[in-house]
Amino acid sequence: MIPLSHYLILSGILFAIGIFGVLVKRNAIVIFMSIELMLNAVNLSLVAFSTYLKALNGQVFVFMVMVVAAAEVVVGLALIIAVVRLKKTPYIDEINLMKW
């Protein structure tokens, strides 16, 4: 059986890649995809803990996280569509409505 720490290390690597994407990318939709990647990394560690602790509550948590992620994607993409329609660009460094 694979040790739990390997699952946690994989989850940590995926989470760090997601953070890197959020900080580096300019395109709002790709930033959103990186956030989805981070959510999935956390889901992976929750499922790994749930299996290794022999308690199914973690899998219910992951189910709830997936529902919230689906709702968040729908609203977030609608917001991105509205902003891109207004500013004619998807790049977040050109969308500076609140800066000055």
Next chain:
Amino acid sequence: MESIFFYSLAIISIAAALMVVISRNPVHSALFLIVTFFCIAGLFALLNAHFLAVIQVLVYTGAIMVLFLFVIMLLNLKAESFEFEKLLNLKILGVGAGAFLLFEMLFFIIKSSSNISSAGDVSEAMLQEGNTKMVGKLLFTDYLLPFEITSILLIVAIVGAVVLAKKKLEE
């Protein structure tokens, strides 16, 4: 056998996740993200979470990524232009923050002892009844109220998306 599956899925998922971040065309990013989600579904199946593996494929790769691809094509996004001097500080900051967080997490994961005491004992029942039945029982008994609240959340999300994304009538 199990370790072969785990390590191949892990390597493919990390490579695809890196390609999500590296590739400049957002359509390519979305397609690589689908690969990552499939690998995570495989890892769920490897962890005996069969219900979540199926839900992962249905919800993430089936619904969410199709929505992403629809929006990318609706907005007609071009590949990201490469402006090096504008992005250099941002890239250094991103690599630094990501690497710092990664090493911090790895340090604590490796430092912490790996022998965990089990909180429950569902493995025998899971072998008899199956993972999906157990998760369903838990959802409709202990977690009934949160499960019902998610339906309200989904309705709010649908209404909010329609309100936000529709065009103004008077324009």
